[in-house]
Amino acid sequence: MTAVIIEDEIPGAKRLEKLLIEKDFTVLVVLTSVVSALRWFEENNHPDLVFMDIKLRDGNCFRILDSIQIKSKIVFTTAYDEFALKAFNYNAIDYLLKPIDESKLDKMISKYDAFKTGFANASNWRFLEENIENKFKTSFLVSSGNHLKKIESDEVICFFSDANASFILTNQSRQFTINNSLDNLEQQLAPESFFRINRKFLVNKKYISALKNDTQMILQIPDAKEFNFVVSRLRIRTFLEWYKK
Structure with a gap:
């Protein structure tokens, strides 16, 4: 060879x-x-x-x-x-x-x-x-008071950015700051599980219960009702191909 x-x-x-x-x-x-x-x-x-x-x-x-x-x-x-x-x-x-x-x-x-x-x-x-x-990250260490907490990727509803910081939202409705940008996280997470729907949100397919398609594509995630998960128009086709797999 x-x-x-x-x-x-x-x-x-x-x-x-x-x-x-x-x-x-x-x-x-x-x-x-x-x-x-x-x-x-x-x-x-x-x-x-x-x-x-x-x-x-x-x-x-x-x-x-x-x-x-x-x-x-x-x-x-x-x-x-x-x-x-x-x-x-x-x-x-x-x-x-x-x-x-x-x-x-x-x-x-x-x-x-x-x-x-x-x-x-x-x-x-x-x-x-x-x-x-095995190449993708499956867990994250975050600060929780005076301790470090390990969060498995399948516990994560989404990663999101706000005020120049990045956060994890878990299936226990808890939020933690994470020292990583969404751009980097997008490269590190398994692509079959996570999708960057817009500049602000990187979501876990596991927690999407339904799609609302009116004038926008909106994700229904029952455990995260406080967020508005709107798929960027430029990403809708790619998102649908990813979601149906």
């Missing part, structure tokens, strides 16, 4: 190259910037796998993926986990945090083998789904 490494930290790139060679990969090239990567993929046949760091010296790797269609399977390698959701929007097959754990690299290779065989059985599908699912 062939691979290309896109990484601007030379020690990390050399370690990954060594690991891949030990696992019978042929590493075609190590690229250290967005510009050099764009040039290489325009001029060469694409490998089986691309190991791609997200933050490079001249920008992030999404500039590469937005500029050229890479035919390879993508594996993101990074020290930052906040890009997980965005990474999977680019059809990545895995997201490895640095320093790369060799056992996780082995699992990724097994997953790639499953891709090659077209996911011939249901267990391969479950393996992929479980791996992706």
Whole structure:
């Protein structure tokens, strides 16, 4: 199998190259910037796998993926986990945090083998789904008096912003301040469960009891009657596609 490494930290790139060679990969090239990567993929046949760091010296790797269609399977390698959701929007097959754990690299290779065989059985599908699912946040720590309280994501009715702050509303009708923006939360939460209906609200599908469609699309959430959940007009079509799944 062939691979290309896109990484601007030379020690990390050399370690990954060594690991891949030990696992019978042929590493075609190590690229250290967005510009050099764009040039290489325009001029060469694409490998089986691309190991791609997200933050490079001249920008992030999404500039590469937005500029050229890479035919390879993508594996993101990074020290930052906040890009997980965005990474999977680019059809990545895995997201490895640095320093790369060799056992996780082995699992990724097994997953790639499953891709090659077209996911011939249901267990391969479950393996992929479980791996992706683990990338999203499932709980949050918030301040409650003099204590820290853990809130599971399935207890959250919605996240909302007000007066330049962000809050959690739970199914116990309690509100807590959270030190995170809705933009970041949108990237960190499982997309099948949470949807950003407008600039102010990120809602949990579990608590939507009905939709009211008059001149606006309004969500009926019995446990949060004090809020007016109106879907932005620009997001209604996408919201309906998400809601019916």
